[in-house]
Amino acid sequence: MSGPGQQPIRFLLCDMDGTLLQPDHSLSPRTLEAVRALRDAGVLFSLATGRPPKAMLQQIEALGVDVPTAAFNGGTIVKPDGSLLVAHYLPATAALTALALFADQPGVEVWVFSGGDWLLKDPNGEMVPREQHGLGYPPVVVESFEPYLERIDKIVATSNNAQLLIELEAQLSPKVEGQAQVSRSQPIYLDVTAMQANKGDALATLAEYLGVPLEQTAALGDGGNDPAMFHRAGLSIAMGQAEDAVKRQADVVTAANTEDGAAQAIEKYVLLR
Template sequence: MKAVVRYPIRLLLSDMDGTLLGPDHSLSPRTVEAVEALRAAGVFFSLATGRPPRAMRQQIEALGVDIPTAAFNGGTLVNPDGSYLVTHYIPREAAVITLELLSRHEEVEVWVFADNHWLLRNPHGTMVPREQHALGYAPTVVDDFTAYLDRIDKIVGASGNGQLLIDLESVLQPLVAEQALASRSQRSYLDITAMQANKGEALLTLAKYLGVPLEQTAAIGDGGNDPAMFHRAGLAIAMGQAEEVVKRQADVVTGSNSEDGAAQAIERFILVSR
């Protein structure tokens, strides 16, 4: 664990689900007020999430985010006007390997994000209603994913069997090494993205874009895809409900997302430092 940074933070990059959003995927008034206070203090604020760009619009508007945001775990950086600053697709070979492996397991629902759509073969999967509620739009049902193999932003293996996803992560990562990354964004989701599509690279790109030194950046999150930005940031903050392996890679731990932990962190570790 690094020593806690003692100088003012100029950029905060925040995860969304499990961090900025409560268990019901809503923004609390306290969180909105904390982000407003950040921006009033001259601190840049942005989002880094496994979600697709179209599933971030409501939160971007509610929080007044006016700088690029990172979707698909950093695979796509989106300008405030909706245009893309950076895009990374999963290489075709890695996509084929991933889809073949995940499809072997009946307990795993396989989702593909491409062409601004959420694609799946089985619309009746038990995880679908939860994801549709979180994203705010319905999936597109396809017979297979072949037509999209060259332009896939993200593949997700969704399952209520968390241990199975842990096992699949350990099996899959060596198979797609140097082409793609497999990480659990939440206990029920195994995300596969391009190698360059990680939140650490997103933070680096965003900091350079804004002219902010990395030592003056902070990152906050709760999932297995968040330590990538923890390792880049000057200050890394883990949510209270995060797994221990995530907490150990952060500088400090705040409250859970059911306790407005993100707002607590902003108030305690960032605004106070200014």
């Protein structure tokens, strides 16, 4: 993170859920226009999200994104032609530790993402309809996660009990220190990914690939997985509805996603520079 000086912004990396997208997962006309204005101004634009790659395709097309995008919090970076630029998998030992901690927690559903599939044991979980709506495709029901341990992109513990997820994050982080990243991408989602799967490294990788100095990059987000890119970007912008701990790590704060905060940030902090 650095102060908002006068360096021109040549590349903006943007979170999706809670940032670019409205609560119903749609893109507002103002947001579409703001991203179009970025492209017209010659500013590169891409997405960094906890979502799987195929859950980004509709937004990539709508926004006209023509550079690599970062899925699974940066664990997978995909080129526009669908080929992989980067792929980092969660170590099996860390996966087993997380799954053991999450097992039988009251009110917590556990999902595993592997090989492009969303895996779960209980298809009737309370959180499933929301996720299916957001991803745009259904889960695969499995009896066990063990056959997938060697190629897990992300484990998610999800619950409407946000305080419980805070407590689980605090419990799990020291258990997998040096092996995995643990962060709440949203108050109701606790993500576990490979150490290299973080948006800060994703920003650095994409900037190098695109030939843009980090000083001329901007990062925009709202979740606990976004400060990793805030600390690497030349300009960092937090959404208005973000938790205070996230806002404190950004250079500036824009409006909430319900108020087209992403579009406002693009107009005020990127295009005007």
